[in-house]
Amino acid sequence: MDFLDIVSSILLLAGVFFGFSGAVGLFRFPDFFTRIHAASVTDSIAAILIIGALLLQTSFDLNTAKLVFILLFLMVTSPTASHALAKSARHGGLLTLAETRPQDKQGSAK
Amino acid sequence: MAEFIDLVLLAMLALTALRIIFLKDLFAVVMLFGIYSFLSALIFLNLDAVDVAFTEASVGAGISTVLMLVTLAITGRKEKQSTHSSLLPLFVVLVTGAALIYGTLDMPPFGHPDNPVHQHVAPRYIEESPKEVGLPNMVTSVLASYRGFDTLGETVVVFSAVIGVLSLLGVRRKKKKDLESGLESHRVLHVVAKIIIPLVILFALYVQFHGDFGPGGGFQAGVIAAAAFILYALILGLPKAFAVVGPRFLQWMAAAGVLLYASVGLYSMYMGGHFLDYNQLATDPVAGQHYGIIIIELGVGVTVFAVMLNIFYAFGSQAERSNVQ
Structure with a gap:
């Protein structure tokens, strides 16, 4: 039991770290696509780590099953949401930073 | 903490x-x-x-x-x-806010056990409802049985919302087939939606019929089921969603839910009780309460589902039309 608690707290701390780094990236990254990359880190790995940590705290009952369902749902939906967002932005004509940079050097666009 | x-x-x-x-x-x-x-x-x-x-x-x-x-x-x-000055609204808001804050000074202390809200009917619900209604989830017994008439009113409010939206906007069926509807190019979304939608509907049914035992009930279940169909309409386009559940059928469903709810009340009057007196529905009063609550929650769920989806259809078909022009 003690060993499981230690593993669970390590997973929780890792989840908090990834969630925090995702939030920092959301504010600090320069354009839409890099930001969505940071946000999807929060969505996917942070959520998986935190729910994994909570799974180790349960005593294998109904709560375990519910957490597993939530985990599966998140693993399917959050990458899809990030993908749909990025694809819609791409179809809407949004360029990545690398594509807009040459114009910056000429000083024609912002 | x-x-x-x-x-x-x-x-x-x-x-x-x-x-x-x-x-x-x-x-x-x-x-x-x-x-x-x-x-x-x-x-x-x-x-x-x-x-x-x-x-x-x-x-x-x-x-x-x-x-x-x-x-x-x-x-x-x-x-x-906005062009006009905001001084007068600011003044009105400040005066109203000051009056409201002044009013809170007379309120009983927050969370105190002697407050009227904890003394009036709540003790009776807590002590008597396990015997009278017998549901593990006390919220459902209060909402559906003790306050059944209020909940009927809420369902009628939801129903009248769809009447308002439909009489103002209406659902327009599109004639032309050639323009793109929905998110045709999003292959990933199509696949994921096909996996997710049945599970969401299953979860809605669980919330609907598990509301007596855990959190949930007709309102939440109706909204979740409507969300599943809205997801379908967003991804595959409104015409395909109309083929699954048409707006005309939804209007019937919305009315049927309210009628189901009210007819439980009328039936209990016919059996010799008051309006919405579930004790009359079976020989055992507690079993009657169970039947009544399950039926009226179903009515609430059907109405809320149909109303939410129909409002989405009305707005969505207007949006597609204005995009065409």
Whole structure:
């Protein structure tokens, strides 16, 4: 039991770290696509780590099953949401930073 | 610890509200409204009001965000610059706010056990409802049995909302087949939606029929089922969604739910009791309460599902039409 608690707290701390780094990236990254990359880190790995940590705290009952369902749902939906967002932005004509940079050097666009 | 969480959540709530006031981009405002609802749901959860939190999360953050986004598709996403001065409204708001704060000074202390709200009917519900109604989830027994008439009123309000929307907007079926509807090019979304939608409907049915034992009930279940169909309509386009559940059929469903609810009341009158007196539905009064609550929750669920989906159809078909022109 003690060993499981230690593993669970390590997973929780890792989840908090990834969630925090995702939030920092959301504010600090320069354009839409890099930001969505940071946000999807929060969505996917942070959520998986935190729910994994909570799974180790349960005593294998109904709560375990519910957490597993939530985990599966998140693993399917959050990458899809990030993908749909990025694809819609791409179809809407949004360029990545690398594509807009040459114009910056000429000083024609912002 | 719980108070600390409450304080953090309340501070985030206040920040979100302030941001909503000063933003001009309505799309961001709608998203912030969703965050606001989720924060309120978390506060309710921290107060152990699980049913209210569930309703707030599914209705406030889920379906109303979607409906407001569809409205933005019709109206455009920029707020109009107001020209007139805001001094008088500010004065009115300040005076009203001061009066409200003055009014709270007379309120009983927060959370005190001797408060009238904890003394009036709540002890009776807590002590008698396990014997009288016999449901593990006391919220459902209060909502569906003791306050059954109020809940009928709420269902009628939801029903009249769809009457208002349909008489103002109406659902237009599209004639032309050639223009692209839905998100045809999003292959990944198609696949994932086909996996997710049946599970969402299954979860809605679970919430519907498990509401007697855990958090949930007709309102949340109806909204969740409507969300599944809205997802289908968003991804595959309105015409295909019309082929699954048409707007005309939904109008019948919305009316049928309210009628089912009210007819339980009439039937109990016919059996010799009062309106919505479930004790008359079976020879054993507690079994009668169970039957009554399951049937009226089904009526609520059917009405809420049909109304939410029909409002989405009305807004969505208007948005597609205005995009064509």
